[in-house]
Amino acid sequence: MKPGSIAIVGAAETTRLGSIPDMSNIQLHADSALNALRDCGLTPKDIDGVACAGESPVNMAHYLGITPTWVDGTAVGGCSFMIHVRHAAAAISAGLCKTVLITHGEAGKSRIGINRPPQPPSTLIGQFELPYGTFGPPTMFTIPVLRYMKERGLTHEQLAMVAVIQREWAARNPRAAFRDPITVDDVLNSRMIAYPFRLLQCCLVTDGGGALILTSADRAQDFPTRPVYILGTGESVETPMISQMEDFTSSRAFRVAGPAAFKAAGIAHKDVDHLMIYDAFAHLPIYGLEDLGFVGRGEAAQFIWERNTSPGGKLPMNTNGGGLSYTHTGMYGMFALQESVRQMRGTAPAQVAGAKISVCHGVGGMFAASGTIIFSNQRP
Amino acid sequence: MADPKRPRPMPTPETKHFWDGTRAGELRLQRCDACAKVYFPPRPFCPACASQSVSVFKASGRGRLFSYVINHRPAPGFTGEYAIAVVELDEGPRMMSNITGCPQTPEALVLDMPLEVTFETMDDEISLPLFRPVQG
Ligand SMILES: [Zn+2]
Numbered sequence: 057m058k059p060g061s062i063a064i065v066g067a068a069e070t071t072r073l074g075s076i077p078d079m080s081n082i083q084l085h086a087d088s089a090l091n092a093l094r095d096c097g098l099t100p101k102d103i104d105g106v107a108c109a110g111e112s113p114v115n116m117a118h119y120l121g122i123t124p125t126w127v128d129g130t131a132v133g134g135c136s137f138m139i140h141v142r143h144a145a146a147a148i149s150a151g152l153c154k155t156v157l158i159t160h161g162e163a164g165k166s167r168i169g170i171n172r173p174p175q176p177p178s179t180l181i182g183q184f185e186l187p188y189g190t191f192g193p194p195t196m197f198t199i200p201v202l203r204y205m206k207e208r209g210l211t212h213e214q215l216a217m218v219a220v221i222q223r224e225w226a227a228r229n230p231r232a233a234f235r236d237p238i239t240v241d242d243v244l245n246s247r248m249i250a251y252p253f254r255l256l257q258c259c260l261v262t263d264g265g266g267a268l269i270l271t272s273a274d275r276a277q278d279f280p281t282r283p284v285y286i287l288g289t290g291e292s293v294e295t296p297m298i299s300q301m302e303d304f305t306s307s308r309a310f311r312v313a314g315p316a317a318f319k320a321a322g323i324a325h326k327d328v329d330h331l332m333i334y335d336a337f338a339h340l341p342i343y344g345l346e347d348l349g350f351v352g353r354g355e356a357a358q359f360i361w362e363r364n365t366s367p368g369g370k371l372p373m374n375t376n377g378g379g380l381s382y383t384h385t386g387m388y389g390m391f392a393l394q395e396s397v398r399q400m401r402g403t404a405p406a407q408v409a410g411a412k413i414s415v416c417h418g419v420g421g422m423f424a425a426s427g428t429i430i431f432s433n434q435r436p
Numbered sequence: 437m438a439d440p441k442r443p444r445p446m447p448t449p450e451t452k453h454f455w456d457g458t459r460a461g462e463l464r465l466q467r468c469d470a471c472a473k474v475y476f477p478p479r480p481f482c483p484a485c486a487s488q489s490v491s492v493f494k495a496s497g498r499g500r501l502f503s504y505v506i507n508h509r510p511a512p513g514f515t516g517e518y519a520i521a522v523v524e525l526d527e528g529p530r531m532m533s534n535i536t537g538c539p540q541t542p543e544a545l546v547l548d549m550p551l552e553v554t555f556e557t558m559d560d561e562i563s564l565p566l567f568r569p570v571q572g
Contacts, residue, residue: 304503
């Protein structure tokens, strides 16, 4: 795919976010899909490519009345949507389809219409992790951090600061779930969930969704929205078992996906005006900043502490408030993508003035998968 | 009412030797006959070189505390706060486990402390490998 040859022309979230007890999982997908179609003046009949996670593309194509020539059901957790964007761009470039709809919807809080079977006891996770009392992401995603703290000198205060600064961004966003300012002390005095992680260092659990519509950049001028061009993309996976992660201080999937996107885009880190790094827990922006090469090994926490990623900083990051303060349905990656698109359109609540390039980096599972998309509002 | 038990592993043909081992009081790993890589979790080929010539052997059962969290929320089969740990075995591979025989606190659970395997019987088929601090 040539940088800038594919564009996002439609983007929207569900009308509501947070607690939506009157909608099922599939309807949250549909609500965001209909909003994205309306955003760019299309109908389901105009869509010939469907990608989604959490529902199968069969479910979504049927529910929305679409007859696709291309589908992608990649479901590797919260970064599935970054990977859908990558696959869709390749498919459009290859002529497999012309206009792709990517949907996310998840009744993460209300749990209506979710069909996610439990992990069978015969899988590797079922045999070698579940018996030791792993109980949801807070007890798994967090396991590598004590090792990182010992090897890189990360402090509890620095880990708390990630949440403090993201709350500063959330305060600027009327749709954010949590907007009241917090301090490092507030974070360190919040309820312990899984040492060393406290409540305010863990993501929200909400209902919501989001959808994107992609087409070729040559067609993008025909739409009412400002095109957001895709400059470069990357993806990878590592392991479904957190205990088998190669390096507890760094994600191999991040180190593959991130550089691939930069190489494809042909940009340098200094060119980046805006950054999203999926923050299911407070350590993820630290790993992401280092693995994507924005800072050196062990430097990310101090970089955040010195307010480089905060409002007014040189690298604005997670400007919607992130999974820690904005929203987190379960597979948050779609919301990171939505914020990158808003920033490139110039319509974000906490708009970064003059931003031209946005990097959006996602994680799936517990460091299991990764996808990176680099956007621009300028066609190269 | 009895406490609900912790989740029970269900062996597969590829992992049977491991669970046979723990039932016999042995921690069994696999080593590649071609490249000498020692690996975990079990599979009948080498993840480093794909050789299907691999051997099962009895590991030392020794390792060190590599990382952990202490879960403060209730979970089936556990009472109170408990550490979910990753142990790095002397032979190289890492595995998840629980740490017994010491308080479940950051003060008692010091990274890199030496550990040794111990086995907790769940039923006639399954014994779980847990780890405890090496004495003295
Ligand atoms: Zn080998």
